[in-house]
Amino acid sequence: MSAFLLVDDDRTFARVLARSLARRGLEVRVAHDVEGGLAQADAHMAGAVIDLQLGNDSGLALVPQLRALSAAMRILMLTGYASIDTAVQAIKLGADNYLTKPATADAIVAALGCRATNAWAPVRAAPLPLGRVQSEHIRRVLADHGGSISGAARALKMHRRTLQRKLARFS
Amino acid sequence: MSAFLLVDDDRTFARVLARSLARRGLEVRVAHDVEGGLAQADAHMAGAVIDLQLGNDSGLALVPQLRALSAAMRILMLTGYASIDTAVQAIKLGADNYLTKPATADAIVAALGCRATNAWAPVRAAPLPLGRVQSEHIRRVLADHGGSISGAARALKMHRRTLQRKLARFS
DNA sequence: GGAAGGGCGCGGCATATTGCCGCATGCGAC
DNA sequence: GTCGCATGCGGCAATATGCCGCGCCCTTCC
Incomplete structure (x- = not known):
């Protein structure tokens, strides 16, 4: 190949x-x-x-x-x-x-x-667990805010303390 | 037009x-x-x-x-x-x-x-609040499972009761 | 027709999480 | 030096979650 x-x-x-x-x-x-x-x-x-x-x-x-x-x-x-x-x-x-x-x-x-031209098959067959979707979204928003805890928390509409605790849990 | x-x-x-x-x-x-x-x-x-x-x-x-x-x-x-x-x-x-x-x-x-050929500008400027991301993901998974509470709960790796409560809260 | 298996709604309880407050520290702007 | 904001963190009340168990319904199989 x-x-x-x-x-x-x-x-x-x-x-x-x-x-x-x-x-x-x-x-x-x-x-x-x-x-x-x-x-x-x-x-x-x-x-x-x-x-x-x-x-x-x-x-x-x-x-x-x-x-x-x-x-x-x-x-x-x-x-x-x-x-x-x-x-x-x-x-x-x-x-x-x-x-x-x-x-x-x-x-x-x-x-x-799969360079399909009419594929309806999803890229990922199994949906993500909710916890995973949460953590990925949080990480992305945090990255978008240049690592700012306060800014990301505001954007996510969650408390800063909660975001800190969740991040601690991800690590 | x-x-x-x-x-x-x-x-x-x-x-x-x-x-x-x-x-x-x-x-x-x-x-x-x-x-x-x-x-x-x-x-x-x-x-x-x-x-x-x-x-x-x-x-x-x-x-x-x-x-x-x-x-x-x-x-x-x-x-x-x-x-x-x-x-x-x-x-x-x-x-x-x-x-x-x-x-x-x-x-x-x-x-x-914006039929852009080189656009990097995102379709949506502001990230979603976490609650919104959650509810959208849950709804999609539920739809993918044909409305099956048990199936969706398993896929989301959450308890069936919890899913019922969350759905009740969305409505 | 009856048994079995699974889905579903829901109340209740123990545990976990969240929202909030407040304290202390650090940093940049003025 | 002061101000405003960011940040880390402990603690508490409120809320959410995981789980159990009950009862009912539906489908499939014998």
Whole structure:
């Protein structure tokens, strides 16, 4: 099978995932930022797995550039804290699919495979437990507020103390 | 301005929204199901606002058909309970944007206007309060389980009693 | 027809969580 | 130096959750 591109600033995650994908017969090239991803990208690559958050940069910037490089390349966006807005943006920019972390190598391979044009099958078959949805939303809002506890609590319409306790529980 | 299509099985919502859009100079044609939407659709229409849930049918079915009718038509999906999976599906099927209810006429007009090819601006600027995210997720999971309280509770990893109480609180 | 299994609504109780208050500290702006 | 805001945290009252158990209903199977 031809080469795949993996771009993720989490070096440990990238190394482990690359090894898992290699075990599945994939030839994986790893980069840790947008520039590195572009340097490694090749028009003959079958697919790319891009982390949405690359340090201070957005993996979204890579999508139209990879799409310009190869119309056939399958592009999968990966994110720790999923949101509809970024999912919509990613697909509009040319990504084929969108998956949330933690994602197993099998899930990634499956998501890369389904460049469906009429697929109604959901990206994720099982709905998330409520606790998980809560924690992911909280993390995203906190990130959107630059780590501000007070700001995130206001946006979430919850008490600051409660947010602190929930964050302590997540850790 | 040319005609717009509005497809929503909620007749009250459709009537009120159509009136608001008409006040903004839009010529709105209203339908309440997939068949009605197709019957009303016109290749010269500038845009369409489609509810994701049309009774027992999915508004998603309309997207590729409207896209086949007109490549230039702006298609906006509207849903009461947003999910990333359906957002990704909608965009992949050809929708231009994806908005959650309740949506004002202004938000709809704005969402229809931004057929951006490089837009990073989020569809919704303000994050949802946690309570709202909870209730929306619960409703979606319940819908996915065909209204089964026991099934949804298991999927959400919460007690059946708790789910009953929360649902009672939403009503 | 009866048994079995599962779904469902609900009251009640123990436990957990939340909202709020208040205290102390730190930081940036003026 | 003062002010305003952010932050961490303990403690308390109020609220929510998990669980149990009861009773009823529906479907399937024998």
